[in-house]
Amino acid sequence: MNKDDINSIKGLLSSPKTIVIIPHKNPDGDAIGSTLGLYHYLKSMNHTATVIAPNDYPDFLKWMPEESSILKYDSKKVESDALIRDADIFFTLDFNALNRIGQMETAVTEAHGIKIMIDHHQQPDNYATYMYSDVSMSSTCEMVYNFIDMLGDSDKIDANIATCLYVGIMTDTGSFRFPSTTSATHNIIGHLIDKGANNSEIHNNIYDTNSYQRLQLLGRALSNLKVIPEYRTAYITLSQEELNTFNFKKGDTEGVVNYALSLHGVIFAAIFIENHQEDIIKISLRSKGEFSVNEFSRAHFSGGGHTNAAGGKSDLNLQDTIDKFISILPQYIEDLKA
Ligand code: 5GP
Numbered sequence: 001m002n003k004d005d006i007n008s009i010k011g012l013l014s015s016p017k018t019i020v021i022i023p024h025k026n027p028d029g030d031a032i033g034s035t036l037g038l039y040h041y042l043k044s045m046n047h048t049a050t051v052i053a054p055n056d057y058p059d060f061l062k063w064m065p066e067e068s069s070i071l072k073y074d075s076k077k078v079e080s081d082a083l084i085r086d087a088d089i090f091f092t093l094d095f096n097a098l099n100r101i102g103q104m105e106t107a108v109t110e111a112h113g114i115k116i117m118i119d120h121h122q123q124p125d126n127y128a129t130y131m132y133s134d135v136s137m138s139s140t141c142e143m144v145y146n147f148i149d150m151l152g153d154s155d156k157i158d159a160n161i162a163t164c165l166y167v168g169i170m171t172d173t174g175s176f177r178f179p180s181t182t183s184a185t186h187n188i189i190g191h192l193i194d195k196g197a198n199n200s201e202i203h204n205n206i207y208d209t210n211s212y213q214r215l216q217l218l219g220r221a222l223s224n225l226k227v228i229p230e231y232r233t234a235y236i237t238l239s240q241e242e243l244n245t246f247n248f249k250k251g252d253t254e255g256v257v258n259y260a261l262s263l264h265g266v267i268f269a270a271i272f273i274e275n276h277q278e279d280i281i282k283i284s285l286r287s288k289g290e291f292s293v294n295e296f297s298r299a300h301f302s303g304g305g306h307t308n309a310a311g312g313k314s315d316l317n318l319q320d321t322i323d324k325f326i327s328i329l330p331q332y333i334e335d336l337k338a
């Protein structure tokens with residue numbers, strides 16, 4: 001995003017506008033944090049802003065300031081479609097291709113509003129009028145902070161904005177431990193705390209709200225863990241039956257794949273989660289170092305993401321998906337071998 005873009009966007013935002021802000025399907029902490037953070041900023045500038053999420057998100061995000069104002073497209077389609085049709089401006093946050101918003105794709109593609117993308121995923125599609133895309137960024141929340149700063153409005157960051165942006169930086173950096181965490185990230189976090197983000201409380205709200213059943217499900221996931229030492233690879237499976245046994249709720253499997261990656265010597269980890277409702281196996285992939293799970297997922301599992309964290313899906317059944325995964329590994333022996 002160059003100076004001209006910033007000046008054009010400044011011009012656009014110089015009078016009150018109707019704005020729709022969109023995160024990706026199955027939104028995570030960064031998706032909800034960035035959209036809500038931007039929402040609070042735009043509202044403070046007298047715009048009419050609405051966050052429309054493609055679908056629901058985990059309960060551990062449902063305490064964030066004005067989270068209850070978020071419309072979920074899959075349950076509020078008529079109201080959402082009207083807002084999308086009439087919007088002057090769209091901000092699309094934390095995703096790189098319109099197919100990442102599921103059922104909203106058609107309505108947003110057909111809408112006349114100007115599209116502004118803010119995102120840190122690799123290989124972004126070219127659908128937006130203004131693109132702030134930077135794959136080196138820890139999180140979209142860090143980029144929203146920079147965006148507000150580039151507009152010359154960092155003094156407008158209040159406790160609500162700071163709290164939302166803190167959430168996404170914290171969750172997307174694995175609490176500030178992934179390599180994408182830079183000194184700039186920490187400086188921004190410092191500013192957000194100064195503006196009123198309560199770091200300890202936020203951490204507590206996100207991570208210390210486990211149900212007993214979620215921990216039992218984690219126990220099952222860990223006992224399903226398999227290691228393939230010759231490829232420095234580990235994977236976890238969860239069948240629909242296992243999810244049902246532990247009364248699975250959205251978000252319960254978030255972060256579980258990281259346990260596989262935490263094994264000594266492992267640099268490539270996967271979790272395969274059976275989803276009968278969507279009739280797919282949802283896949284999360286993680287890596288350490290150079291091995292790109294973004295490329296791996298794009299090549300084999302219709303997905304993508306970042307070098308070290310990506311997602312994808314499979315239309316095969318759970319066992320066939322695992323067999324496929326294992327059969328692909330030899331192609332990557334040079335990148336994976338110990
Ligand atoms: P997770 O494994 O936590 O669902 O996602 C890891 C990263 O990959 C996130 O940045 C997420 O946005 C991205 N991602 C997850 N699933 C998909 C997918 O199906 N397609 C693409 N392109 N990206 C995905």
Ligand code: MN
Pocket residue numbers: 030031094120139140172
């Ligand atoms: Mn993100």
